[in-house]
Amino acid sequence: MSKKIVIVGSGNAALSAGIASLEKGAEVTIYEKANKILAGGNTKYTAGAMRFSYENGDQLIGLLDNPNDERIKNTNFGSYTQENFKNDLLNFNDGRPLSWEQEILVSKSLETIQWLSSHNVKFEPIYSRQSFLKEGKHIFWGGLTLASENEGVGLFNQELTAFLSLGGKIFYESPVTDLVFKNNKVRGVYLGVEKIEADAIILASGGFEANEELRKTFIGDDWIKAKVRGTPHNTGDGLKMALEIGAVKHGLYDGCHATPMDLFMKDFGGLDLEPKERKNYRKICYFLGIMVNAKGKRFLDEGKNFRNYTYAQYGRKVLEQPGHFAWQIFDSKVFDLLYEEYRFNDAHFVEGKSIDELISKMDDIDKNEAKKTIAEYNKAVDLKTVFDPTVLDGKSTRNLLIKKSNWAQRIDEGPFRAFPVTGGITFTYGGLKINENGSVLDTNNKPISGLYACGELVGGVFFNGYPGGSGLTSGAVFGRMAGYGANQ
Numbered sequence: 003m004s005k006k007i008v009i010v011g012s013g014n015a016a017l018s019a020g021i022a023s024l025e026k027g028a029e030v031t032i033y034e035k036a037n038k039i040l041a042g043g044n045t046k047y048t049a050g051a052m053r054f055s056y057e058n059g060d061q062l063i064g065l066l067d068n069p070n071d072e073r074i075k076n077t078n079f080g081s082y083t084q085e086n087f088k089n090d091l092l093n094f095n096d097g098r099p100l101s102w103e104q105e106i107l108v109s110k111s112l113e114t115i116q117w118l119s120s121h122n123v124k125f126e127p128i129y130s131r132q133s134f135l136k137e138g139k140h141i142f143w144g145g146l147t148l149a150s151e152n153e154g155v156g157l158f159n160q161e162l163t164a165f166l167s168l169g170g171k172i173f174y175e176s177p178v179t180d181l182v183f184k185n186n187k188v189r190g191v192y193l194g195v196e197k198i199e200a201d202a203i204i205l206a207s208g209g210f211e212a213n214e215e216l217r218k219t220f221i222g223d224d225w226i227k228a229k230v231r232g233t234p235h236n237t238g239d240g241l242k243m244a245l246e247i248g249a250v251k252h253g254l255y256d257g258c259h260a261t262p263m264d265l266f267m268k269d270f271g272g273l274d275l276e277p278k279e280r281k282n283y284r285k286i287c288y289f290l291g292i293m294v295n296a297k298g299k300r301f302l303d304e305g306k307n308f309r310n311y312t313y314a315q316y317g318r319k320v321l322e323q324p325g326h327f328a329w330q331i332f333d334s335k336v337f338d339l340l341y342e343e344y345r346f347n348d349a350h351f352v353e354g355k356s357i358d359e360l361i362s363k364m365d366d367i368d369k370n371e372a373k374k375t376i377a378e379y380n381k382a383v384d385l386k387t388v389f390d391p392t393v394l395d396g397k398s399t400r401n402l403l404i405k406k407s408n409w410a411q412r413i414d415e416g417p418f419r420a421f422p423v424t425g426g427i428t429f430t431y432g433g434l435k436i437n438e439n440g441s442v443l444d445t446n447n448k449p450i451s452g453l454y455a456c457g458e459l460v461g462g463v464f465f466n467g468y469p470g471g472s473g474l475t476s477g478a479v480f481g482r483m484a485g486y487g488a489n490q
């Protein structure tokens with residue numbers, strides 16, 4: 003007899019778990035808290051970028067929606083080995099060795115993307131943000147090369163199509179409120195007073211980023227103020243339910259992914275906006291200029307590394323500044339290089355023909371100090387090294403308290419623009435502990451019978467940041483694992 007499996011949530015992790023369970027012949031039902039528009043959780047808000055290891059560009063061609071794209075002949079995808087992926091993760095581990103979860107993420111990344119592709123999920127190269135044109139060739143940098151067709155919404159739609167075509171069922175506006183836990187086994191879920199029985203429950207209900215109280219408790223007081231980049235529905239429900247029946251906490255509860263965002267963005271991301279406008283609030287081109295806080299001071303190395311490797315931590319740094327904001331400052335030399343989100347109609351910025359005029363328009367900042375900071379920065383820039391955004395060009399500042407390590411150009415060609423930013427939380431890193439079947443472990447490290455987890459609510463995958471595109475891959479890897487595990 004086929005197993006009856008209930009999945010909580012309908013993002014990438016849930017749908018990956020659902021597809022895997024259906025492959026094994028289970029009867030699968032998804033209960034989703036949100037309505038049809040907001041179903042798909044944070045997954046739908048993403049650019050669909052997925053990081054995975056590959057040896058060469060040939061391994062990518064079969065995954066593409068349009069392998070005949072004219073640009074492909076002229077593209078160098080490079081390679082991104084498992085070693086590269088591991089090293090990238092290690093850079094964010096603050097000295098910790100790779101966790102078990104990270105080893106799994108890396109070793110199963112390529113096969114999981116190929117598996118999604120076998121279920122008709124199509125991908126496309128991220129020419130606009132992950133490659134630069136150099137001597138007529140598209141050069142990919144940073145190991146992140148593909149995104150699902152039509153970004154996160156496309157990923158959700160394609161995965162949902164696969165799930166439904168294999169016989170899965172989904173119910174919207176159906177928040178799971180509790181687990182049915184009896185005689186040491188999870189036997190179903192409650193939707194309010196309604197009880198649904200099942201052989202296995204897979205929690206895929208995201209982290210606690212949209213829950214002010216939990217943010218304050220686990221991450222700190224500053225985080226009450228944080229804007230939420232994605233869904234309002236990831237309020238830690240699955241996490242709380244599992245902890246209540248004895249699951250062990252795992253991973254970095256005070257850690258989270260947070261990104262510089264337009265200071266005037268709404269409190270949550272808006273799926274009601276057109277796809278292009280949806281990401282207009284993100285502001286991650288700080289590496290092309292400088293950031294100053296309310297005191298008029300720089301507070302981090304804007305050019306420390308490719309922005310893939312800094313953007314997930316720099317939101318936190320901005321949020322921790324006085325008043326929880328900063329200004330990003332650029333001169334006209336780099337306007338063409340700024341991502342399109344800096345040019346959307348409702349991107350907030352001020353402009354001045356001179357530095358003085360610019361600073362006069364920047365609110366809530368120590369203007370004298372800001373002027374001094376820009377002058378000192380300009381004086382410290384190494385003028386000999388050639389600016390090259392396709393590599394870590396080493397064009398840095400000399401003798402500044404806070405160095406800019408790469409892409410340091412003088413801010414000296416008007417007009418000048420300054421964009422006010424704050425920190426927006428993307429998702430949280432603390433979660434549940436699972437084993438190789440995706441089973442949730444209790445405080446004695448023993449599986450809780452009938453309970454599985456995947457996606458954002460798995461702890462131990464990320465610590466002090468992550469290389470961009472790892473979140474979706476993690477959801478698919480651990481989703482597929484839980485889907486298979488729940489059928490054993």
Ligand SMILES: Cc1cc2nc3c(=O)[nH]c(=O)nc-3n(C[C@H](O)[C@H](O)[C@H](O)COP(=O)(O)OP(=O)(O)OC[C@H]3O[C@@H](n4cnc5c(N)ncnc54)[C@H](O)[C@@H]3O)c2cc1C
Pocket residue numbers: 010011012013014015016033034035036040041042043044045046047048049050051052053176177178179206207208209231232233235236237238239240271428429456457458459470471472473474475477
């Ligand atoms: C703006 C933005 C951009 C991003 N860009 C990228 C990117 O390009 N690449 C990348 O790798 N990662 C990206 N991420 C991170 C990525 O979104 C997450 O890592 C991933 O989508 C999480 O998937 P998930 O399935 O675990 O959670 P989600 O996709 O968030 O799904 C969780 C679902 O559970 C539902 N739910 C919650 N509580 C309940 C309940 N009680 N009952 C029923 N349902 C419930 C929610 O409504 C939601 O639909 C981005 C995130 C954001 C916010």
